[in-house]
Amino acid sequence: MVLGISIALILASLLMILLVLMHKGKGGGLSDMFGGGFSSNFGGSSVVERNLDRLTVITGVIWLVCIVALGLLLRP
Structure with missing residues (x-):
C-alpha cells in the first residue's frame, strides 16, 4: 500500500x-523563458486557462492527500 x-x-x-x-505567465518568469510568445498567441482562451486551473487544483489535492497518507502510514 505504501x-x-x-x-x-x-x-x-x-x-x-x-x-x-x-x-500563462504574468511576465518575466519561467513561462516566458519556455516560449512565452507562443503561449500568448494560442493559450489566451479563458476556457483553456480555467480548465488548466481546475486540473492544477485537483492534482494539488491528490498530492496533498498522498503526503498525508504517507505521513500517517509511516509514522513510528
Whole structure:
C-alpha cells in the first residue's frame, strides 16, 4: 500500500510541475523563458486557462492527500 501511494505521489508531483509550467505567465518568469510568445498567441482562451486551473487544483489535492497518507502510514 505504501508503494502504491509513493508511486501516486511521484506521478502527482511530476504532473504538478508540468501543469504549473504550462500556466500563462504574468511576465518575466519561467513561462516566458519556455516560449512565452507562443503561449500568448494560442493559450489566451479563458476556457483553456480555467480548465488548466481546475486540473492544477485537483492534482494539488491528490498530492496533498498522498503526503498525508504517507505521513500517517509511516509514522513510528
